[in-house]
Amino acid sequence: xxYYGNPGINxxxxxxxxxxxxxxxxxxxxxxxxxxxxYHALLAMNYSSVxxxxxxxxxxxxxxxVKPDHIVLDVSDQLYxxxxxxxxWIMPTQKPAIPAKDxxx
Numbered sequence: 001x002x003y004y005g006n007p008g009i010n011x012x013x014x015x016x017x018x019x020x021x022x023x024x025x026x027x028x029x030x031x032x033x034x035x036x037x038x039y040h041a042l043l044a045m046n047y048s049s050v051x052x053x054x055x056x057x058x059x060x061x062x063x064x065x066v067k068p069d070h071i072v073l074d075v076s077d078q079l080y081x082x083x084x085x086x087x088x089w090i091m092p093t094q095k096p097a098i099p100a101k102d103x104x105x
Contacts, residue, residue: 034068038084042066045092053088060093 043066050063052073059082061075071087073080 032069033085035084038087039066039068042071042084042090045090049093051091051093052082053090054082054086055088056086 042063045063046066048063049060050073051058051060052071059073059075059080061073061080063071064074064079065072069085070081070083073082
């Protein structure tokens with residue numbers, strides 16, 4: 001098969017070998033943005049009833065745990081783990097008032 005390329009350039013020349021110590025391995029890694037003001041505000045609301053607006057909708061429940069990257073919300077004994085990056089806003093809510101027992105006696 002004839003070669004019609006530039007005869008002065010050798011396209012099949014071996015590339016210079018690089019020592020293994022100089023090769024940089026690119027590995028995937030996760031970067032999480034931590035918002036310290038939101039984190040500390042959520043810590044102040046821990047174990048209180050909250051309403052959380054996320055990208056998927058609104059959810060109401062008891063805030064049971066706060067971590068730098070997510071919260072745990074208890075809704076009718078079902079736990080929801082919500083990433084802080086998915087939260088649009090959060091608002092403390094009042095628990096329904098429980099009437100005193102003597103009102104119904």
